[in-house]
Amino acid sequence: MPSKEQVLRLLSQGRDYEEIAGILGVPAGQAYLIATGIPADGGDTVTRGRPGVLPSRSQRLVNPREINPTGRGDVHRWVRRRAWGDPQMQAAADAGEKR
Structure with missing residues (x-):
């Protein structure tokens, strides 16, 4: 299981969640959850100031277009x-x- 620090470090290097998922061998939505503590398919019920939180459209990490x-x-x-x-x-x- 990747750590929060691993995911945040990769984010700080300019990588996106899809790329991080490939590197760490986990789904993109799980990488988002590890980094932020927020499920990618959740609502905007938390403060946006957390490291790693996307400004919008985190849903695409767990439900890609069909x-x-x-x-x-x-x-x-x-x-x-x-x-x-x-x-x-x-x-x-x-x-x-x-x-």
Whole structure:
């Protein structure tokens, strides 16, 4: 388990929590918790004067953005194959072309 001093030292060297997490082998949110004593997914209920506290958006350390798989080409091809193999979908497509 990394120490508070280790995390704060790395922060003082200009590293961010994601980089520190990789160096110390812990999740970024855990590095934030070790340094500040505040969970990264918590609210702004504490004073901002603590060392290591981010000015905003600590939530991203524990809940990174999700990747939307519907934007992948292989997913689009799969949906297309499914639609072309479905008689009801074909009937709907034919009805739309006749309008």
